[in-house]
Amino acid sequence: MTAPSNDPSFSAIESRLGSLRVAAPASLLTEIELGTGLVDGYTVVASPVGDVIVAFNPNGVSAVDLADEGFGDRFRARFFRALVAAEPPAVWVNRIEEALDRGRPGLLPIDFRSVTAFQQRILELAATIPRGQVRPYSWLARAAGKAGAARAVGSTMARNPVPLIVPCHRVIRSDGKIGNYSLGGPENKWELLASEGAEPDRIESIAAAGIRLLGSDTTGIFCFPTCHQARRISEAHLRRFRSESEAESSGFRPCRICRPG
Amino acid sequence: MASGVWRPSGFRLFCNSSLCHGVLFLMDGLCERLADDLDAAFPDLVRALQDDMYSGLRSLAGPEAEDLTQETFIRAYRALSEYEPGRIRELKLRGWIWTIALNLGRNHLRARSRRPFLVDREIEIRSDDPDYIDLSAWHRRLQGLPPRTRRAVVLRHVVGLGYEEIAIATGQAVGTVKSDVHRGLEKLRHILEDES
Numbered sequence: 001m002t003a004p005s006n007d008p009s010f011s012a013i014e015s016r017l018g019s020l021r022v023a024a025p026a027s028l029l030t031e032i033e034l035g036t037g038l039v040d041g042y043t044v045v046a047s048p049v050g051d052v053i054v055a056f057n058p059n060g061v062s063a064v065d066l067a068d069e070g071f072g073d074r075f076r077a078r079f080f081r082a083l084v085a086a087e088p089p090a091v092w093v094n095r096i097e098e099a100l101d102r103g104r105p106g107l108l109p110i111d112f113r114s115v116t117a118f119q120q121r122i123l124e125l126a127a128t129i130p131r132g133q134v135r136p137y138s139w140l141a142r143a144a145g146k147a148g149a150a151r152a153v154g155s156t157m158a159r160n161p162v163p164l165i166v167p168c169h170r171v172i173r174s175d176g177k178i179g180n181y182s183l184g185g186p187e188n189k190w191e192l193l194a195s196e197g198a199e200p201d202r203i204e205s206i207a208a209a210g211i212r213l214l215g216s217d218t219t220g221i222f223c224f225p226t227c228h229q230a231r232r233i234s235e236a237h238l239r240r241f242r243s244e245s246e247a248e249s250s251g252f253r254p255c256r257i258c259r260p261g
Numbered sequence: 262m263a264s265g266v267w268r269p270s271g272f273r274l275f276c277n278s279s280l281c282h283g284v285l286f287l288m289d290g291l292c293e294r295l296a297d298d299l300d301a302a303f304p305d306l307v308r309a310l311q312d313d314m315y316s317g318l319r320s321l322a323g324p325e326a327e328d329l330t331q332e333t334f335i336r337a338y339r340a341l342s343e344y345e346p347g348r349i350r351e352l353k354l355r356g357w358i359w360t361i362a363l364n365l366g367r368n369h370l371r372a373r374s375r376r377p378f379l380v381d382r383e384i385e386i387r388s389d390d391p392d393y394i395d396l397s398a399w400h401r402r403l404q405g406l407p408p409r410t411r412r413a414v415v416l417r418h419v420v421g422l423g424y425e426e427i428a429i430a431t432g433q434a435v436g437t438v439k440s441d442v443h444r445g446l447e448k449l450r451h452i453l454e455d456e457s
Contacts, residue, residue: 008453010446016399017418024315024330029307031331036338038300 041086060109103167133226176207215239227258296346317420356429414445
């Protein structure tokens with residue numbers, strides 16, 4: 001059927017040109033689905049609470065979840081998209097690693113389309129809490145300009161699509177207890193805080209004694225107990241307060257770094 | 262003039278190809294489905310046209326065909342997501358998507374116009390394929406055509422587009438497309454005659 005390839009008749013030429021048709025590479029559809037964001041890619045990364053999956057699409061990182069057998073189903077149920085194993089864009093590889101290490105997004109884009117604008121604002125504020133420190137829900141609510149919304153802050157933390165990167169483990173109950181955690185439960189929150197030097201047992205023992213704030217009588221400044229400044233106060237000069245109003249009525253002013261008041 | 266110059270051989274070639282059996286049916290009502298639910302229907306657009314796109318771009322742009330094919334479909338998706346449903350229903354999909362591919366390809370070729378075309382690097386046919394040498398020779402011969410003529414020949418006889426679809430893709434009149442294809446085939450015949 002095939003003419004010799006040097007037969008110069010038009011029909012022979014047309015037939016040889018037709019045989020230049022080839023199948024597209026098998027991976028092409030998946031690459032296109034990833035490139036359009038119709039499916040998300042995921043990569044598995046080690047963390048202090050075990051392996052986690054980091055899901056991503058052209059808008060940014062969309063989810064962080066435990067790499068157990070159920071993550072694909074949970075992702076589909078929440079985001080209505082499928083997940084396929086894939087390499088993140090080259091410029092994001094280091095940023096993902098850094099974001100997980102430091103517990104803040106840095107230059108890594110985050111896909112916040114799964115939360116409301118208010119929730120995104122709360123999550124972005126939570127991402128400003130330094131590594132090794134914690135803040136209560138009420139602090140986040142006030143920082144977002146909604147002092148009464150501590151409960152909404154709590155449910156936003158529970159909906160955080162990217163735990164570890166947006167460090168919701170650094171947000172604790174307003175009574176000083178470590179509280180719940182969406183990524184596998186409270187023991188993981190404890191583990192994460194311990195791994196970054198926040199000393200969760202110290203946090204809870206201070207809270208159990210009814211203490212919320214620590215001050216220094218040499219500076220006259222009060223802080224949250226995990227603030228870098230508070231942890232430098234020597235025992236001789238340390239003052240303990242049950243509330244902001246108690247600290248202020250003792251003549252202390254709030255720290256400008258951890259902003260407890 | 263040789264007989265059969267204007268014979269619509271593209272259809273025959275398209276249907277004879279084992280590569281496209283069972284894929285064309287995906288085009289049935291595809292505009293309607295894309296207009297109704299873009300995300301659900303878009304993978305079928307890719308399945309239906311990916312071999313077309315990849316084969317044509319391989320003959321036109323060489324080793325970067327895979328990247329260009331991906332980029333073409335991604336841009337097509339973005340465009341469709343901005344179109345009104347009414348506009349999507351009216352689209353002539355095969356011609357339309359090639360306008361995107363040709364624009365991308367033009368910029369891409371301009372960017373590397375000073376580099377020689379390395380045809381051997383892009384041939385991924387198994388070396389035990391009896392056509393191996395022959396196919397790379399045909400890619401080399403196509404490189405001997407002027408760009409517009411090559412484009413017309415490839416879209417007509419490698420991809421299997423109709424003249425009207427090529428006219429949509431290139432923004433030319435149908436008559437111009439026909440004469441470009443014809444001129445391309447004649448040039449290829451001269452190239453073959455020079456070889457023997």
